[in-house]
Amino acid sequence: MNWVEAIGYLGTALTIASSAMSTMIPLRIVSILASVAVLSYGILTASMPVVLTEAIQIPFNAWRLYQMVRLVRDVEKAADGDLSLDWLKPFGTSRRFAAGEVLFRKGDAAAEMFYVESGRFRIAELGIEIGPGAIVGELGMLSPGNLRTGTLVCVAPGIALGVPYSDVKQLYYQNPEFGFYFLKLTSERLFQSARHAPSPAPAASGTEVL
Template identity: 75%
Template structure:
């Protein structure tokens, strides 16, 4: 075996290693390394299809790596700072609500969280209004039985960003570091809600009572 073949085998080994990775950041890093090695091998053997294939894959892997690293950075900053969940916007879908429309009821199965973009929503059990920038429903992912603890009703027509728990779980499985900071973030928000309910002073947040 000559050194050119050794480069080819190295590329194969890295490609297989990337396929075996269970988390996203190591997978993308090893995939990028594998592409560089395979491109080198393709140039030495004069195989342009091999080179072209890897050149196409590199931008996709680089973008996904950047996207996941930015996500972890944003979640970490939120957990250590203002507790905002704005970083969830790319993973949600916008939904309009009309006056009087019930978003969910107390006791319903919680499957998603909401970021209010416009309009006014009300939690009738506690008399709290949620306006633009407010967030409800994120702690349902962690509550026993995933049951809603209160209702949410639209009192002024508007829109809310809906983020499913399945999307959050997928991000967690792809990157455990994301999961750590998400748990830290939701725990901090829970403590703030508890302090507010007891009448103790708590730092201001963009969110609201978690349901």
């Protein structure tokens, strides 16, 4: 076996190795290395079909690798809470609210969430203030019957962007960064609700609690 054949066998081995991988980023990296080896073999043996095939596959795999690396980076950024949501503006309608104005009450039908652009708002039941750059009203999309789980009141005049749940669902599926941020946000809100929930009253003497 000469060195040209060795390159060909190396490409074959790397191709098999990539097929056995279960995670996408290592798979793409090994696939690119396999394509480079097979492309080199094709050039050295003057096999144009091989050269053409690998010349097409290399940029395709490189692009997919870039997308995966960017996705991992964006998810890490979302996990750290460092996510600008200014790009939500084209998907909603901005409205001005005066101090004391109620945006929605607990138990109301819910059809949109709000992105706070300015001012301050308070979730009355939890005593939590919501400021610029934050999202509120998202739990209504997940609650049974799409009902509001709390009352939102404006405490300082400001502007909030109303985004319909139909658009939120599309953004969730199409933008992995936003999807991860949304899951993190709703989880934090549920934990906040649990922390502020009143403790159950102690059972009367002689009463068994199940």
